[in-house]
Amino acid sequence: MKNVLITGADRGLGYALCEGFLSIGWRVFAGRFMPEWTQLEELGRRFPERLIPIPLDVGDSRSAGRAAAGIAGTAGGIDLLVQNAGITGIADPQREILNPEKDYLLQLDGLIQESSLTHAFDINALGALRVVRAMKPLMDAGMKRLCFVSSEAGSIAASTRRDYFAYTMSKAALNAAVRRMHRELSPQGYTFRLYHPGWLRTYMSGKKNLQAALEPEESAKAALRLFLEEKDSERVLELTDNQGAVWPF
Numbered sequence: 001m002k003n004v005l006i007t008g009a010d011r012g013l014g015y016a017l018c019e020g021f022l023s024i025g026w027r028v029f030a031g032r033f034m035p036e037w038t039q040l041e042e043l044g045r046r047f048p049e050r051l052i053p054i055p056l057d058v059g060d061s062r063s064a065g066r067a068a069a070g071i072a073g074t075a076g077g078i079d080l081l082v083q084n085a086g087i088t089g090i091a092d093p094q095r096e097i098l099n100p101e102k103d104y105l106l107q108l109d110g111l112i113q114e115s116s117l118t119h120a121f122d123i124n125a126l127g128a129l130r131v132v133r134a135m136k137p138l139m140d141a142g143m144k145r146l147c148f149v150s151s152e153a154g155s156i157a158a159s160t161r162r163d164y165f166a167y168t169m170s171k172a173a174l175n176a177a178v179r180r181m182h183r184e185l186s187p188q189g190y191t192f193r194l195y196h197p198g199w200l201r202t203y204m205s206g207k208k209n210l211q212a213a214l215e216p217e218e219s220a221k222a223a224l225r226l227f228l229e230e231k232d233s234e235r236v237l238e239l240t241d242n243q244g245a246v247w248p249f
Contacts, residue, residue, distance in 0.1 A: 001050075002143065003078040005071065007031035007058055007131060008085030013149065013197055015039050016220035017082055022047045024224075029071050029078065031056035031085065058085045058127030059119075064134035072138055079143035080227065081135055083128045086149065089120025089166025120166035125173035132181060139190075146185070147193040147227045148178050150239060157248035175239065175249050182237045191234045193227050196241040214242070 004021050008014040009030035018028050022043070027050045030040055035055075044051045054070050057063040071078060128148060139146075153159050154171025161168055175194065182192045197219040222242035239247040 001025070001027050002080070003027045003029065003071075003075045004080040004082060005029040005031060005054075005067075005078050005131075005135060006082040006084055007056055007127075008033065009040065009053075010034040010037040011039055013216045013219055013223070014082075014084040015043070016216040017084065017223060018051065019043060019217075020220045020224045022050055026050070027075065028052065029054050029067075029075075031058075031067065033057055033085065056085075056131075058083075058131055059122050061130050061134070064130045068134040068138060071135075077138040077140075077142050078135060079139070080145040080147065081131065081139065082147045082149070082227065083131055084149045085127060086124045086171075087120055087167075088164060089116045089124070089170060117166045117169070120170040121173060124167070124170035125177055128174055128177055129181075140188075144188075144190040145193065145227065146178075146181070146190055147195065147223075148174065149195050149197060149223075150174055150178070152196050152241070152247055155239065155247050155249060179237055179249070186234060191231075192237055194237060194239045195223050195226055196239055196247055197223060198242045218242070 002025075004026050006014050006017050006021070006028060009018050009028075010032055011034070014031075018030050018040070021028050028047075030051060030053045032040065032053045032055055040051070040053050044053065052074060054067050055063065056067040132146065151167070151171045153161055153164060153168040154173075154175045156172055159168060178192060178194055186192070197216075198214050219242045222244075226240055226244075239249060241247060
């Protein structure tokens with residue numbers, strides 16, 4: 001049986017990916033950050049032997065270490081890691097867009113708060129490094145597949161956003177971190193997938209975004225295909241969306 005760890009598994013895309021991997025026979029270690037969210041308990045009743053919720057705060061190296069120890073004690077190792085956990089970094093989740101009738105630059109002080117920026121970097125970019133560092137000893141003998149959920153927001157060349165400073169900058173940093181890891185770990189047999197899931201109806205803004213284009217389950221199906229498929233060449237790192245299109249970094 002193959003083993004996968006999925007961070008940010010409580011809801012949204014992370015939860016949908018748990019369900020997807022379970023449906024094809026994998027054992028899933030579901031990284032939990034919000035124990036008050038009960039969807040994983042419901043999923044566990046359907047897959048009691050193969051869904052293993054595990055406390056995991058990607059912003060805390062000690063939490064990542066404890067999660068790795070728990071996985072090692074249960075399964076010995078993991079084959080595939082999905083770094084999905086992420087935040088918007090907006091201090092006020094309801095304040096999502098700039099007012100086009102006002103001067104753009106005058107609003108920066110209100111929209112950019114240093115604490116929100118640093119927290120977004122800590123979770124969205126540094127969190128990926130923490131989890132890989134903690135889990136790598138468990139992956140060296142397995143499939144060695146590292147998967148990261150990014151966004152078009154992190155594409156310096158293609159993003160057209162005028163808001164979400166913390167989110168866009170931290171996702172760009174994640175892309176840079178994944179490229180760096182790709183260069184270091186590819187010679188060791190590791191393979192990488194970098195995924196742009198699309199505009200999802202998730203709770204990242206504090207409430208479910210009903211204006212978005214896709215349910216998490218729809219994007220999870222495309223992610224599952226991307227994460228599991230074999231490529232002709234693993235030498236090139238690509239940011240791929242839910243339609244299979246490749247985005248520039």
